[in-house]
Amino acid sequence: MSGFEPNRVYSVAAHQPPDATSPDSPAETEKLLIQFLHDFRVGEEYLYRDKLRGNILLKQHFLEVDLRHLSLFNDELAHAIQDRPADVLPLFENAAARFARNILFPLAGTSDEGAERAAEAIPKIQITIKSGLNLLQVRDLTANTMNKLVRMPGIVISASVLSARASRLHLQCRGCQAPKIIFPQGGLGGMGSGSDKGLPRVCDAEDPTGQKEKCPLDPYIIIHSKSTFADQQTLKLQEAPDMVPVGELPRHMLLSADRHLTGKVVPGSRIIASGIYSQFQSSKQKSAGTAALRQPYLRLVHLELMTPAGAGGTNPFGAQFTPQQEEEFDQMARSDNFYERFAKSIAPSIYGGVDIKKAIACLLFGGSKKILPDGMRLRGDINVLLLGDPGTAKSQLLKFVEKVAPIAVYTSGKGSSAAGLTASVQRDSVSREFYLEGGAMVLADTGVVCIDEFDKMRDEDRVAIHEAMEQQTISIAKAGITTVLNSRTSVLAAANPVFGRYDEGRSPGENIDFQTTILSRFDMIFIVRDEHNEARDKTIAKYVINIHMNRPNLNDESGDTAGEIDLDKMKAYIAYCKSKCAPRLSAEAQEMLSSHFVSLRKQVQQVERDNDERSSIPITVRQLEAIIRISESLAKMTLTPTVQNHHVEEAIRLFKFSTMDAVSAGSADGLSRGELNEEMTRIERELRRRLPVGWSTSYQSLVREFVTQQGYSSHALERTLFVLEKREILRFSGQKKVVHRVGV
Numbered sequence: 001m002s003g004f005e006p007n008r009v010y011s012v013a014a015h016q017p018p019d020a021t022s023p024d025s026p027a028e029t030e031k032l033l034i035q036f037l038h039d040f041r042v043g044e045e046y047l048y049r050d051k052l053r054g055n056i057l058l059k060q061h062f063l064e065v066d067l068r069h070l071s072l073f074n075d076e077l078a079h080a081i082q083d084r085p086a087d088v089l090p091l092f093e094n095a096a097a098r099f100a101r102n103i104l105f106p107l108a109g110t111s112d113e114g115a116e117r118a119a120e121a122i123p124k125i126q127i128t129i130k131s132g133l134n135l136l137q138v139r140d141l142t143a144n145t146m147n148k149l150v151r152m153p154g155i156v157i158s159a160s161v162l163s164a165r166a167s168r169l170h171l172q173c174r175g176c177q178a179p180k181i182i183f184p185q186g187g188l189g190g191m192g193s194g195s196d197k198g199l200p201r202v203c204d205a206e207d208p209t210g211q212k213e214k215c216p217l218d219p220y221i222i223i224h225s226k227s228t229f230a231d232q233q234t235l236k237l238q239e240a241p242d243m244v245p246v247g248e249l250p251r252h253m254l255l256s257a258d259r260h261l262t263g264k265v266v267p268g269s270r271i272i273a274s275g276i277y278s279q280f281q282s283s284k285q286k287s288a289g290t291a292a293l294r295q296p297y298l299r300l301v302h303l304e305l306m307t308p309a310g311a312g313g314t315n316p317f318g319a320q321f322t323p324q325q326e327e328e329f330d331q332m333a334r335s336d337n338f339y340e341r342f343a344k345s346i347a348p349s350i351y352g353g354v355d356i357k358k359a360i361a362c363l364l365f366g367g368s369k370k371i372l373p374d375g376m377r378l379r380g381d382i383n384v385l386l387l388g389d390p391g392t393a394k395s396q397l398l399k400f401v402e403k404v405a406p407i408a409v410y411t412s413g414k415g416s417s418a419a420g421l422t423a424s425v426q427r428d429s430v431s432r433e434f435y436l437e438g439g440a441m442v443l444a445d446t447g448v449v450c451i452d453e454f455d456k457m458r459d460e461d462r463v464a465i466h467e468a469m470e471q472q473t474i475s476i477a478k479a480g481i482t483t484v485l486n487s488r489t490s491v492l493a494a495a496n497p498v499f500g501r502y503d504e505g506r507s508p509g510e511n512i513d514f515q516t517t518i519l520s521r522f523d524m525i526f527i528v529r530d531e532h533n534e535a536r537d538k539t540i541a542k543y544v545i546n547i548h549m550n551r552p553n554l555n556d557e558s559g560d561t562a563g564e565i566d567l568d569k570m571k572a573y574i575a576y577c578k579s580k581c582a583p584r585l586s587a588e589a590q591e592m593l594s595s596h597f598v599s600l601r602k603q604v605q606q607v608e609r610d611n612d613e614r615s616s617i618p619i620t621v622r623q624l625e626a627i628i629r630i631s632e633s634l635a636k637m638t639l640t641p642t643v644q645n646h647h648v649e650e651a652i653r654l655f656k657f658s659t660m661d662a663v664s665a666g667s668a669d670g671l672s673r674g675e676l677n678e679e680m681t682r683i684e685r686e687l688r689r690r691l692p693v694g695w696s697t698s699y700q701s702l703v704r705e706f707v708t709q710q711g712y713s714s715h716a717l718e719r720t721l722f723v724l725e726k727r728e729i730l731r732f733s734g735q736k737k738v739v740h741r742v743g744v
Helices: 025-040 047-057 067-073 076-084 085-104 111-121 283-288 323-334 338-345 354-365 394-404 460-470 533-550 566-580 587-609 621-637 645-663 672-691 700-709 714-724
Strands: 062-066 126-130 149-159 163-173 179-182 220-221 228-238 252-258 270-280 294-304 385-388 409-411 423-427 433-438 448-453 473-478 483-488 490-495 524-528 696-699 730-733 738-741
Touching: 025 047, 025 067, 025 338, 047 062, 047 085, 047 714, 047 730, 062 067, 062 085, 062 338, 062 354, 067 076, 076 085, 076 149, 076 490, 085 111, 085 126, 085 294, 149 294, 163 423, 163 490, 252 490, 294 587, 323 566, 338 354, 338 621, 354 385, 354 394, 354 490, 354 621, 354 645, 385 587, 394 409, 394 490, 433 483, 460 473, 460 587, 524 645, 533 621, 566 621, 587 645, 621 645, 672 714, 696 700, 700 714, 700 738, 714 730
Parallel strands: 062 126, 126 294, 252 294, 385 490, 385 524, 409 448, 448 490
Antiparallel strands: 149 228, 149 270, 149 433, 163 179, 163 220, 163 228, 228 252, 270 294, 423 433, 473 483, 696 738, 730 738
C-alpha cells in the first residue's frame, strides 16, 4: 500500500471496519492528519508533501495549510479544527513533525539513534491555518465563540518587542541536583506573572540514599542553557475606523503571535488575523480578586496582510481583481470624456464646483512616487486645501472622499491633537514598557486624511503635520523611543478664512491666517466663495429641493445625469489604477512644464510688485512638482503610461484656477489690489469733503459725479461706500437710493 513506509510495523484494530475514518481519539486524528499531508494532491501535484519538503530544506519549520483542502479530504477533521483548534492543532504539529522526519530521514525508524537524530533536526513544525471563514468584527466575538477558530480584520496599532517564551524548561533541584524537564503551556497566561510561576513546589526525584529532607520547598532553578525558547510577540489590533458605530470608541483585541508569525507586521498595517479566541488572567485582575473573570485575546494561527489597493470593502485581499473587472476598468478608462464623468460622479449631490471635484479626483488617484538613486523620495500624493465661506459644502466633499477612498481617515481640527494625528507613546500596563501607538496619519498610510476645520487647530498641532505632508514620514523622539514612521498620505483640508467669510477687500494674506510654510505644501488651494447671483441661486435652490424630494435622475447644467459611476465601482477603480499604473513624463510635457513654471514665477512677481507686498501663497519649486503630480494623476486616471501634452495643459489649467487665483485674489476690473486701495482712499477723501455731517444725496448723483465725470471705477466706489457704511460714517435709505452722512 502506498501509505506504508518500508521496515515499519503497523497494527490495525481487528474489530473496527477499515473505512471508518472519524477522528475519535487523538491517535486516530494524528494518523488521519499524516495521511492528509501524504496523500492530498491537486492534479498530479502532491501539494503539502512538496511544500513541506521545500520549507524544511530551507530550514523553515512551518507549513501553511488551507482549510478548504482539509475539508475536501475529510470534513470531520476540518470541523474539528474549527471547533476545537486548541486540541487538534498540537496534534497537527506533531503529525507534521513526524512526517517531516520521515521525509528527511526515511530510515531513521530502524534505530533509536537515528530517531533521536531526526527529532533533534526537526523538533517541531509550526502549522498556520489559512481559512475562508466569514470575517467577524471585534464586536461579534461573544462567549459562544470562545476557544473556536475566528477570523477578523483590523489595523495593527502597536506591536511589542519580540520576547522569548520557554517551550521546554530544563530544571534542576537545588538540594539533590536532580534534573527535571517540563513543557510550559503557550498563550498569554504567563504574562507578567513572575518566572517561577508554574514550577513544581516540591522535588519529586527518587532519592537512592533516602535522605529526602534536604530538598527545600520551591527547590527548582531553571538551567537556561539547556532549555529551548520560541519567539513571542504581542500585537494590538483595532477595528477599522469605518466599522465603528457612531458614538462608540474603537475596540481593541490583543493578539499573541509566536515563532514564524512574529515580526510580520508593523503598526499601521491592515491585516486579517485568524486565531483561537482564548482568554488569560491578567495580573491586574488577580489583585481585584475575581477568580473567573478573564481577559480575551487571540492566539494567532495565520496572518494575511491586506494591501492598500484592496483595503476597501470590495476586495478584501490585495489587488486581486477578476478578469471581468479588469476588462470593465480598461473599457471605463478608454471611454470618451471619462475624466469629466468621474469628476461629476464625485459628490453628485453637491451642485457645481466642477474644478474642485476634478482636483479631488486627482487627489484620489495621486501621482507617481519616485525613489532617486541616492535614496531620496519624492512624494506622489497630492494635498488640497479648500478655503471658503460657510455653506459651500466643503465638509460634505470631505465626507464623500472618506467614503470613496480605499483607505481614509476623517478628523476635525478642533478635536485632533498633535499626538492624535502623528503618534503617541503609551506604557504597557503589564510589562511597564513604552510602545508607540500610531495616530490618524499613520493609520491612513497610502490613503487620504480629511481634516475639517483646519483653521481651528492650534498652531503647535498644525506644525506636527508639516513633515508628514512633505517628507511623508513622522519622526518621533519621546520617552527614549526614537523612530520614523511612514505616513504616505494625501491631505484634504477644509478651512474658513479669518473673519468667518472671505473678505474681498483684504489681501489673501489677511484672509488666510496660515503660515507660508504650510501653504506651500498644498498642491492646490481653492478659494470657495459664496457668490450672490440670482440665476445661480435659482439653479442651486432647485437642485437642493430635488434632492430633498428624492428625485435621483437630476440633470445638471450640461444635461448629463449626475453621478454616473457608483461608489463601489469608483472605489475599486481607484484601487486598480493605484496598483497598476505609475505614469512618467514625456519629453514634450517636460519642456512645456519648465517654460510654464518660469512664467508663473514672473506672474507672481508682477502681482507682488503691483500690490507692494509679499504674496502670502508662495510659488516655489514645490508648486512645479505639484503640477507634475497633477498631470501624472490625470494620466493615471485613464491608465495612460506616459504623461501627454493635454494632461499637462489640464494640470496647468487646474493649478491656475486654484492656487494662482488665490494669489491674485482681491483685484477686480483689471486693477491690482494696490491701485484699488489707492483709488478708494481718494474717493473717501472726496466724499467726506462733499458731504458734511447730516447732509444727504442720491446714490445716482454720486455715480454720475465719480464714475462718469472723474473716471473712477464703479467697483472702487461700491467698495468705498460699503466700507464707510460698515464704519457707520454713511447710512443708506430708500433701498440704497439715498446716502446720508451720519458719523465723522
